[in-house]
Amino acid sequence: MARYDRAITVFSPDGHLFQVEYALEAVRKGNAAVGVRGTDNIVLAVERKSTAKLEDSRTVRKIVNLDNHIALACAGLKADARVLINKARIECQSHRLTVEDPVTVEYITRYIAGLQQKYTQSGGVRPFGLSTLIVGFDPYTGAPSLYQTDPSGTFSAWKANATGRNSNSIRDFLEKNYKETAGHETIKLAARALLEVVESKGNNIEIAVMTRDKGLRQLEESDVEAIVAEVEAEKAAAEAAKKAPTPRD
């Protein structure tokens, strides 16, 4: 009989699943990823570690499509991400085939989270070492959604969230500065949040925007640079305004 008792996720005496917590550690070491929900779009911004000179940066896409109306960004083990994304893509099509309708964002998030949970309760496997940010529009109501899943298999909806390296600082920034935005403002908010922990120079950021009509649009490097420059300028202006002496009447 094959023995499956190596490397199963078991409870510790004080109720922890250490394998899951170690997986969360792996996530904390991964690249930062930010998602911000606007009224008419959702923006995903991901930190890109500088690619080597000879590496073709177009093949290192961090933000991917699951279907025409759903996109995903993740932080953590990228190889695990590939497996999870493939399964999710198949499920999106399988759902279209069996009920002749596209998946809702909540449905596919529940599916991915369910997969992640299954791997915390099976023999001979380890949990997936990644947290995902899933964005999309509801095919019926047209409402934008942003969901996050983590290695334990829990998921919830967010107005804005971050995962990966320094996600706590980014989330703090978002909590202080989030407001309902649309269009270009949402992109700037996401970029600003990511720039809190990522250096603004040298092509470090990848941004993609999901809209109801056009689906997922990956911004060109030149567009990203322009946005980063705009955000930096605004930040500088705000700093200057703070330092300037207050006018007295």
Added chain:
Amino acid sequence: MKLDLSGLEPATLHQLSNDNLCDVFSPTPSFEIPNDADFDGFQKAAVQMVKPAKGTTTLAFIFKEGIMVAADSRASMGGYISSQSVKKIIEINPYLLGTMAGGAADCQFWHRNLGIKCRLHELANKRRISVTGASKLLANILYSYRGMGLSVGTMIAGWDETGPGLYYVDSEGGRLKGTRFSVGSGSPYAYGVLDSGYRWDMPVEEAAELARRSIYHATFRDGASGGVASVYYVGPQGWKKLSGDDVAELHFNYYPVTENVVEQEMVEVTA
């Protein structure tokens, strides 16, 4: 551990002695295969004999105000009428209806099963399933049992977020979207009346009367249809049963008996 496979040996009568004289008393039990050159044809004919011929009339059509669904209520086993009061319109849930044609047990069970699946979908996804989705679930199940003798010819009618939906689903695995369907042995007769009287912008009462008349005419000509003509209406709020009329009464409503006028009466002539 050596497995005990003795149960798989061909059954043999217990032999008391190994005498050659006793051979005649211990044949292996077997059944005779028919003496037919074409055994496959024989098999097909046997399956056809058992397969019920969908003796019924059901119909459904979409019009401006919603969907009208109607059916008769006779169940027949060959020439014997086994029931005049079968519910052939199955209420899957408050906004989905299914019609029954073919095997009654098959239709009832799988519609009930579909109702369960629809409810589970609602609980998991916090929204009602679409008519498209419900009909596809049923069609996929029936397709997986294809060739195993299920006999189901059903229409799934309902109202969802996209408006009225009507699908025809059968046990061969077919699934068709449409606006007018009639299923069963009485369907040709029902189609005749339905197609000639159909207008998109009928009011509800006119559509109900058209459905009722179509069922009545089918029961008049088709021996396997009869009993009570039930008419249901499916609107934005769900389905509602409109009427259930005995077709014999409908006959005399449509074609009342007129008294023959007697011109002269014969009178006894006294000699």
